[in-house]
Amino acid sequence: MARSETVASGPGSRALIVDIIRSAGPVSRVELVQATGLTQPTISNIVRQLLASGVIRESGRTPSTGGKPRTLLEINPTALYAVGVQLGFEAMTFVAAGVGGGTVARQLVDGAALDDPQQVVERLAMQFRVFVDTAGIPIDSVAGVAVVVPGPLSPPLGTMFRSPTLRQWEGFPLAATLGELLPVPVVLDNDAAAAAIGEFWTRRVPRTDTFATVYMGTGIGAGVVIDGALYRGASSNAAELGHLSIDAEGVACSCGNTGCVERYAAPAAVLAEAVATRCDFLGLDLEFTAESTGQDFDRLARAAVGGHEAADALLGRSADRLAAAVVSFSNAFDLDSVVLAGPSFAIAGSLYAKAVRTRMERASFARRAHGVRIEIASNPRDSAAIGAAALVLQSSVAPGHGPVLSA
Amino acid sequence: MARSETVASGPGSRALIVDIIRSAGPVSRVELVQATGLTQPTISNIVRQLLASGVIRESGRTPSTGGKPRTLLEINPTALYAVGVQLGFEAMTFVAAGVGGGTVARQLVDGAALDDPQQVVERLAMQFRVFVDTAGIPIDSVAGVAVVVPGPLSPPLGTMFRSPTLRQWEGFPLAATLGELLPVPVVLDNDAAAAAIGEFWTRRVPRTDTFATVYMGTGIGAGVVIDGALYRGASSNAAELGHLSIDAEGVACSCGNTGCVERYAAPAAVLAEAVATRCDFLGLDLEFTAESTGQDFDRLARAAVGGHEAADALLGRSADRLAAAVVSFSNAFDLDSVVLAGPSFAIAGSLYAKAVRTRMERASFARRAHGVRIEIASNPRDSAAIGAAALVLQSSVAPGHGPVLSA
Secondary structure, eight states: OGGGGGSTTSHHHHHHHHHHHHHHOSEEHHHHHHHHOOOHHHHHHHHHHHHHHTSEEEEEEOOOOSSOOOEEEEEOTTTOEEEEEEEOSSEEEEEEEETTSOEEEEEEEEOOTTSOHHHHHHHHHHHHHHHHHHHTOOGGGEEEEEEEESSOEETTTTEESOOSSOGGGBTOOHHHHHHHHOSSOEEEEEHHHHHHHHHHHHHTOOTTOOEEEEEESSSEEEEEEETTEEOOOSSSOOOOGGGOBSBTTSOBOTTSOBSBTHHHHSHHHHHHHHHHTTGGGSSOOOOOOGGGHHHHHHHHHHHHHTTOHHHHHHHHHHHHHHHHHHHHHHHHHTOSEEEEESGGGTTTHHHHHHHHHHHHHHHOTTTTTOOOEEEEOSSGGGHHHHHHHHHHHHHHHSTTTSOOOBO | OGGGGGSTTSHHHHHHHHHHHHHHOSEEHHHHHHHHOOOHHHHHHHHHHHHHHTSEEEEEEOOOOSSOOOEEEEEOTTTOEEEEEEEOSSEEEEEEEETTSOEEEEEEEEOOTTSOHHHHHHHHHHHHHHHHHHHTOOGGGEEEEEEEESSOEETTTTEESOOSSOGGGBTOOHHHHHHHHOSSOEEEEEHHHHHHHHHHHHHTOOTTOOEEEEEESSSEEEEEEETTEEOOOSSSOOOOGGGOBSBTTSOBOTTSOBSBTHHHHSHHHHHHHHHHTTGGGSSOOOOOOGGGHHHHHHHHHHHHHTTOHHHHHHHHHHHHHHHHHHHHHHHHHTOSEEEEESGGGTTTHHHHHHHHHHHHHHHOTTTTTOOOEEEEOSSGGGHHHHHHHHHHHHHHHSTTTSOOOBO
């Protein structure tokens, strides 16, 4: 967290150095001094730690140009891996990534559904071993596992407060229980927050960018990255875009607020509107059950993209409402760029991006100072799982900079 | 800006050390090492700079407890002053503050009204000399002047893009013009942003708090302080609370957005509603001119506080709408505390605070994790001017941490 970045040779500096080596490497210590403004001793000290941990390695020397040749440093892509798990109602996604940032393995298994949390966690632990094994990753090179879920969370406790789809998980000690079953550190985090740090790592977003990911799965969330660190806020519940109200006198939300954008733009809301507007009679073969929300929304999205007028109108309304919230959100943070991530953008992402871009160009408060880039995640369905792995990597490369890993 | 805080012995660290000395001082170098986690050499280096600049001074030694007695460091309250000027349509407020944080002088003169910007700036420069003279502050101990106005701004250019009340100032090189007339550095900033850093300095807000000031003058703005630094965003136009939409299908706003809270809750909106609901016939003697907005709103507020039913209902609606926006804003930043600042809260502040507190307790997304403190500025009318002075002080003790002073 930015919180710790004022400390000299602290996690912020360590993360900064790893970011520079990853994006610009191989680089020399002298180049790091120039790029960071950190003192020579501080750089040497941090580089020593990173070499010892195996995160980076020396990669030869600069050709002697008269002066003393310099040892170059680069990321050691196979030294450290992290596993990200997105725990959902319909599916569980496993992703393994290396410090280089690339995804090295991916697996999709059954979700939590309505099963007992204890059993699901045991299944997850078992699945983890199979996954790591199949991927051929030596277990002792796995820095940790991050399980991401729809918030809100109580990070110190590693539990969920409330989840729209995983109700029976409220208060369940997920991180602790899984930690006892696995030989590696475990952390629990929010899917949207993870997606944000994942996009930052994999897209090589400039460190100076004020960057946000708008995440839409079953619900709507967001994550903001400031100075290369996830913005957490007072209780790691920051960036709750889904509960930004777009109508103060609007419908009541389970969160206690009224007019939350999630109640108008999220898949469940769109499907409810489909029922109301009788799109269920338009041959889209939707099931309209809580369990089928994801598939139903995908069908609707496919239809809309395919030119189905009613479906297109429904998604258009959803996109306009989301766009309204994103403009307010962007006005609050004064963002440089926004990436749309999450399974609900997998098919109709471009439709949503267009709506957000259009409203942003018309209504963004700072548009005369700068535009706001609106893009779609390269892999919307896996954004959260990939981000979970990135969270672990960032926090193991720079302890304290990311979430706390409970060993 | 937080942006620069990753640099080791940089502005972030310097600001941190000054904050600690100001709030906990007198302290020894060893205590600073313990409190910051910075290395001994870094601390010595920064302390040397601060002693040289006169910002801090040595204040004797710790009683020898066997070990070597330690030199104590404290703020040098008379070494450095800053002047904050709030430039408004109806009035210009001058405030002088010392590094200690306290206000040492205050003066109110005529505002810019519809006068020619060049003439107003010349008047401001002349007034500045009188003010500093009267306050008995040696000109060479004035670190700089910050002029704050309703945003949005183009900080690098030191100009305004657009201002609801100061239209003819759009594009006028305020900072540069004033800089040529004054023997001290000049900076232009946003009133709400300044108020936030001012409250942070004067209230001794904990550095770890995620803290925001909701500012209501003619318009509505906000400033967010993260890790003791003002959050700027991509273009220093962050935290535009006034243009957070509370009704996506609502009234059009001059900013290009629809349903901006400013169009429902700000003084002009309340007065328009007063006209519509014929409160102008309720003996409040309101003038209903653009120039009289401030006084009219104060009259309305006085009446409401005094039990005038129609006035109370009008302000109640304004407060509810502002509260709705503040909840969304707080959900975005996950705030610890909010301070209501600005002239419009001078009389009916408690009425607004109550409305925000009520909605926050019901609808804040993270309320189960933590409450959000809602308070009123100790001096709402001067918040922006006091904050302007604080901005200068912060940027002069920690160059790069605050705004750039154009000498």
